[in-house]
Structures are given as structure tokens and as C-alpha cells.
Amino acid sequence: MAAKARNHKERHADPVSHRGAAQSPAAPSAIERVRLARNPARPQTLDYVNYLFKDFFEIHGDRRYGDDGAIVAGLAHLGRTPVAIVGQQRGRSTAERIRRNFGKPHPEGYRKAARVYELADRFGLPLITFIDTQGAEPGVGAEERGQAEAIAHNLEAMVRLGVPVVACVIGEGGSGGALALGVANTVLIQENACYSVITPEGCAAILWREATEENVTRAAEVLKLSAPDLLALGVVDEIVTEPEGGAHTAPEQAAHTLGNAIRRHLERLMKLAPAELRRARERKFAAMGSAFLVSRRVENGESIS
């Protein structure tokens, strides 16, 4: 990470264009990675919970409005360490997918998450999050109940936590709806997962008016949403490898690799004091994109900085 940051400073405002994945002929293209990330057979939060943790006790509801199936939360044991878990769950069968709103949380889902963040903080439990959403639900009910406020609140709540926070991007990391689980000390991303400010479809529709397959492919490319690109940008800290062909081809093996990475980072983070953990998180996000800033004189502006 430190080496990465230095690297950035040297390159200054240079683009990261055409680096990483796209160059190796064997590596999947950006749109192929998006498809892998969305593959219905890909392991989801509850799969990883089953493979990696013991004695999962699910916590329901936001104590305000309802229980959002798109977000699962609870307490579990990682080895002998009790931890808190929050993740999006897309669901697999049609009935489950509908019940879980295809992994697109409503405000009550984010408020449930916030409740578990604060619970973890109060009792010193490390927090592990799993990010797997196309984005927060865009609907009338979500707007009426304050989707924007719910996400904003979680960003601030996560910053404040005095416990280790490890976020794992395991599928699609869609915009603010993903980041509301992502303000972590360490952000891990699986090889074929992605993380973006907008879906390639949404981006294509805005830029080229039509989300044709060709436009969506282009959008996926220009958004730099694949794991290697995100690592180069400093958005994620580490890429977790997947089995040949993607995590869905050997879920247990994918879980094993991810579990090792989570444990390694937790071990390191658990040595830090609460104030240090928060400070580290603040510094990490304060530095996001700073390497690409330049100083440019403006004629009408008076600067005293």
C-alpha cells in the first residue's frame, strides 16, 4: 500500500489507462468481469458466512420500520474471535431474490447495518462487511424513507468506529449503496468483483443515450471498475484471487482464500487501539484521489491556503 501511494505521487496526474487486467491476454475484460461478478451461481454473503464463520446469530430489523432482506447482519465466530458481520445478499432462487430485493437495500437495511456497526463498536467486536449490490434501491418508498440520509449516516458512522473494519467486495460494488458498507480499514476485492460509481448500463445510458451491448462494454472499460484498476487507483488495498474460471466454479476454495486474507488483516488491525483504528480510516479516505490533484492558477480566485 505504501509503495503504491509513492508510485502514485511520482506519476502525479497521469492516467491509469490500459493498465492491469486488459493487458494480459488471459485476463478477462472489464465487461467479462462484470458478468462474472453478477453470475447467479457466484458465492454470496451467506455462503461465505457458512464457510468461514461459526455460530452465526442473525440480527434482524432497524427498530424503526422493518427488516430488509437485502442486508444480512449478525454476530459470529471467526476462529475464537467473536465478530460482527454485515453484508448484502442478492438471493439465489426466484423467491429468495424477490424477498431480498435482488440485493438492493432500502433505507431500513442501511439502518439495520448502522445498528450493528454501533453494536460492534460498543462491545469491541471487529466488523467484517461483504459488499455485493448493484446499488441501493431506487424507488418511491426508498426515497420517502430517506435513502440518501440512511447512506450518508452510515458513511459517518463507519468512520467513527473504534474497532477493526475489513470490507470484502465479493460481487458488484454499486455506488453509494456499496460504500455504505465500505468505509473500512482494509478493503479487499476478489479478482473478478468490481466497484464503481455507476453501473456500466447507467453510464452508457447517460453518455451515449442508449445502453446497447457495445456501449455497455465501452462503459465498463472506461469506468476502470475492475480489481486491478481499482488497486492502481488506491480504491482497494488487496486483490484476493479466485479459482480458475471464477469464484462460482469452486466456492469453498474461493472462501478459503478470502478467509485467509480476512484473518491476516484482522490480526494486524486487532493490535491497534480504537483511536488509531479510526485515525487510520480517516487518513485512508482523506487520501483518496489526492495523488491526482494538481495546482492550477485561477484568475478570479484569491487563495489564502
Added chain:
Amino acid sequence: MAERATKEQTGQAPAEDIWVKCPGCREIAFRKEVERNLNVCGKCGHHFRVTVAQRLAITVDRGSWREMFAELAIGDPLGFVDSRPYPIRLEQARKQSGRNDAAVTGLAAIGERPVALGLMDFEFMGGSMGVVVGEKLARLFEHALKRRLPVVVFSASGGARMQEGALSLMQMAKVSSAIARLRDARLPYISVLCDPTTGGVAASFAMLGDLNIAEPGALIGFAGRRVIEQTTNQQLPEGFQRAEFLLAHGMLDAIVPRPQMRDTLARLLADLIARRPRALRR
């Protein structure tokens, strides 16, 4: 997400016309007269969007404004190209606005009360938030913390800036983190949501004020109207995502008409710091 807004939607008074048509009541009025009225329609009270310069002129004490961090600018982190390369888009917006990006930050006085002030420029790429907007606002909050100043931010933004990809998204966390520190120091932050405040800006600092105040009729929400219609096939209720709708749903503290904004801010800032321990006061 910053969707492109047409002239019709922005309700912007065209600079060269002497007449403006109010999108609220369809009445035609003298542009000068509307401007004298703080760009509020004299007939129906429709609030036209105002530029950063106009906002400063009607909000801060004369001669008190000192801009900070104006020189911050972005390169091209993604090498982003749509129909044109991002640097060319940026250059055009910079030429038109005379500034480097979509936020302006600085120090000012409102009713003789010193504040750290941030304003978003909707005319600069739809007020979209990229690294510069995030950095400027985060530095503004940090500066306010150091100098023990309250913060006021006027938001007007379509959301995160697509052309800077996930880095834009991360600015939501960057600014929220700075707000958390200000809040811990018990310094007030008043968020003023102007038309429009949506996407990643609504879902971060605009909704994190100790008080969240909106201008009448301002469009405020997480998802764009078009996205909601397309993805849900839901009929959107009357006045959906307008300030009055959010107030009715408990998402805003108040709606304050533009002519009362300045005095309201001065009064609220005074109230919020009046009972603070002397050591924390300026």
C-alpha cells in the same frame, strides 16, 4: 449520478434575454426585476437557480469573502473518454466558469458571524463531485475545526462525477469523515440543499448537517427520476423529491425562502454556539 439537464429543466434565466419565463407559473417577467428579487418569481415564488457569485452576493457580508483552495484541480485519473476526452470537457467548464472545479470554498461572515463556507457550482459539469470537490470540502471542514468555525455548505449537484469513476465515490467517505471530526468538536454545520441536490452529494455531506435546510421547490433525492421510473415502473407521486415532499416525510428540518436565508443562517449559527463553553467559542 449527474444526469444532463436541459435548459427547460434548469429553469435558468438565459443571460442574454431581457425577459424570463417562470417555469412555476409560466408568467413572463423582466429579467432585471427577477434578479432584484433574488431570482425569485414575484408572482408565484418560484426559486430560479442562482450562480455562485449571486449566492455569495446575497448571503455573505459585503467584503467578507476570502476564497480558499481555489488552485486545486484534477488531472485525468482514469484516462476517461466518452465522445470527448475528460480533460477537454474540464477545460471547457473551466473556461466558462473561471474556476477549476464544481465547488468553491472559503471564509466569510454572515450577519457578522465568521463561517467556513462551501458552495457548489451546478453550472460546472452539473455540480458533480469528483476528487477536487471532495478535497476542497474536506479541507474546508478541517480548516473550520482548526479555527473553531461553524460551517455552512450550499449544495447543488447531480451527484458523483462519472468521469473520475470510483475515486468520485470515495469522496463521499472523505467529506463524511471530515464532518465526523467537526461534529465531535461540537462545531455547527448547516447544510443548505438547493435545486438540485441528488445522488452521491445527497447521500453524503448534504444530508449530514446538524440542520438540513432546503430552498423551496428544490429537487432532493438519492436516485434520478428517470432511473426510478425505468427500474420500478412506479407512478411517481405529485411533488416527488421536492423539498416540500422531503419535509413532509421528515427528511428536512426546514424550508427557508431565499429572501430569509441569510438572516435565518445568522440566527441559527448564533443560537448553536451561544451556550458553548467559553473556551470553545471564538
